[in-house]
Amino acid sequence: MTRPGGASPSPTTLGIESSCDESSVALVRGREVLVNLIASQEALHAGFGGVVPEVAARAHLRQLPGLVDAALERTCARPEDIDLLAVTRGPGLAGCLLVGTGLAAGLAAAWDKPLAGVNHLWGHVYAAFLAERDLQPPLLALVVSGAHSDLVWMSRHGDFEVLGRTRDDAAGEAFDKAARMLGLGYPGGPALDRLARTGHASRQPLPVPALPGLEYSFSGLKTALLYRLRDLGDPSQEQKADLAAAFERSVVESLLAKLALAVDERRPAEVVIAGGVAANTLLRKRAAELVSGSARLTIPPLQLCTDNAAMIAAAAALSQVRQPATADPSLSW
Ligand code: KG4
Ligand code: ZN
Numbered sequence: 001m002t003r004p005g006g007a008s009p010s011p012t013t014l015g016i017e018s019s020c021d022e023s024s025v026a027l028v029r030g031r032e033v034l035v036n037l038i039a040s041q042e043a044l045h046a047g048f049g050g051v052v053p054e055v056a057a058r059a060h061l062r063q064l065p066g067l068v069d070a071a072l073e074r075t076c077a078r079p080e081d082i083d084l085l086a087v088t089r090g091p092g093l094a095g096c097l098l099v100g101t102g103l104a105a106g107l108a109a110a111w112d113k114p115l116a117g118v119n120h121l122w123g124h125v126y127a128a129f130l131a132e133r134d135l136q137p138p139l140l141a142l143v144v145s146g147a148h149s150d151l152v153w154m155s156r157h158g159d160f161e162v163l164g165r166t167r168d169d170a171a172g173e174a175f176d177k178a179a180r181m182l183g184l185g186y187p188g189g190p191a192l193d194r195l196a197r198t199g200h201a202s203r204q205p206l207p208v209p210a211l212p213g214l215e216y217s218f219s220g221l222k223t224a225l226l227y228r229l230r231d232l233g234d235p236s237q238e239q240k241a242d243l244a245a246a247f248e249r250s251v252v253e254s255l256l257a258k259l260a261l262a263v264d265e266r267r268p269a270e271v272v273i274a275g276g277v278a279a280n281t282l283l284r285k286r287a288a289e290l291v292s293g294s295a296r297l298t299i300p301p302l303q304l305c306t307d308n309a310a311m312i313a314a315a316a317a318l319s320q321v322r323q324p325a326t327a328d329p330s331l332s333w
Contacts, residue, residue, distance in 0.1 A: 011083035014071070014107075015313025018053035018100030019092025019120045020146065021051045025067035026309035027075050027082075028317065031133050034075045036303065036310040039063045042187060050176075051185050054280040057095030064103050079111040085296040086316030089117030089249065090331030091147065097327035104325055116316035117325035120307075121145075121333055126153060127304040129318055131151035135298055139270035142259050144277035146172035149216045149255065150261050152333060160333045163262055164214025171251055172277045174218035178225055178247045182240050192244050193280050199241030201249040204228065208253045215263055221250050252283045256290050262297060271295045278305040 011031030017024040021041040027034040045051050066247075087104035090097055101117065107117035125141045137154045140163075147173045151164040172189055179188025184195060206224050209217050213328045225247055232239060249312070255277075261272060271291050277283065279302045291297040304311060316322075320333070 005059070010323050011317050012077070012081055013084045013086050013313040013317045014068070014082050014308035015118075015311075015316070016068075016085070016087040016100050016104050017062055017120075017123070017307055017309040017312045018096050019053040019088045019090070020096060020307060021045060021056050022307040023060045023308065023319045024309035025064065025071045026313050027077060028130070028310050028313035029076050030244040030317070031130055033310045033312070034077070035071050036308055037067045037071055037074075038303065038308055039067060048187050049180065053091070053093045053095055056093060057099055060096055060099040064099065068107070073260045080114075081139070082111065082113055084316060085111075085113050085115045086118050086313045087115065087325050088120045088123065089325055090328035091120055092329060094327060094329040097329060101325050101327045102312075108325075114322070116184050116321070117323040118312045118315045119323070119331055119333070120312070121148060121150070122158070122160065122315045122319065123311040124316035125152070125160070125272060126318060127274050127300040128272040128298040130304060130310060130314050131300040132296075132298045135272075137270075138268060139261055139272055140259075140266055140268040140295075141272040141274060143275045144171045144254065144255060144273070144283075145275035145314060146170060146176065148275065149218075150333070151214050151258060152317060153266060158321040162333050164216065164258055166216040166218065168209065168217050168219040169222065169280065171216070171255060172216060172275070174200065174222055174251060175248075175277065175280075177222055178244070181225060182229065182231055182244055189280070192248060193282075195241050196248040197288065199238070199243070199245035199281060201242070201245040204239065204242040204246045206243075206246040206250045208250045208257070210254070210257070216258060218251065218254070221254075245269060246280050252286055253282065256286055260289070260290060261292060263291065268295050271297045273297070274305060276306045
């Protein structure tokens, strides 16, 4: 890991994201998002009920080059205007990461530009820096995505300490599995969110996971939903909505209970909630009630919460960390 001396504080950075099922290319200057194009693969995977890695990688291969052209066209930028290329190196699906890193390496060679590999998890946190222009570390972040539920302390740019994580399922994974049990399509999280808005959690209460310390666990809650559905036999649409609301409430209460504990321990001035699950309606509402007064809460707008390339460009540019652009599917913080 290196930090180049004398790097521009506001480079124009072209970001590429392809870790899972969103192909995305963005241009970011400093903290200003010039363009953030996202081609979702939702329709491609919907018939399979989940992301098919091989299908996702091929879709990135088809979509990413056109997105690069479109990003340049929309901003009237030329390759000469770009100071830095940034690409997600992991964690993510191996084939998908290889498509993005391969394209980025090709562009860097053709345009003779520096190239930074970016940790996708850092990217989620850096989305908050695009949302709140004066945000600075130190800060406490809750990163909740399809594969992670991590509480991290960011002491300075590019420096993250994991305070707590999940012992089993991630919050997004739990939402996706619950959605599947309730007969909702893929992607499950947003569908469950929509159904929960029409239900009442207290009519079908589910337990709130409670592990000691800053660890999460969502597998017991998932089993509780499974048993409840089995007991109900053929639940009505109303009962399904109530269960969606109850499941969502339990996940959100658990996420926020640990966040509150970490706030008590670390007393941060800045708190960030990021990652795809940060798009959840109840989480956004309850978090704002919880973190008021003591700290400032930043939750990026929806299109910066789910996977996107602007956050990848921001992570490379603002951290000034230059990691190799080699794919690493199991990369951690
Ligand atoms: O960060 P992300 O886009 O991709 C990963 O890095 O994993 O997160 C995707 C996860 C999925 O599990 C998806 O179901 C969940 O975020 N998600 C939501 C909502 N929007 C996306 N979960 C609950 N409510 C939502 N509104
Ligand atoms: Zn993500």
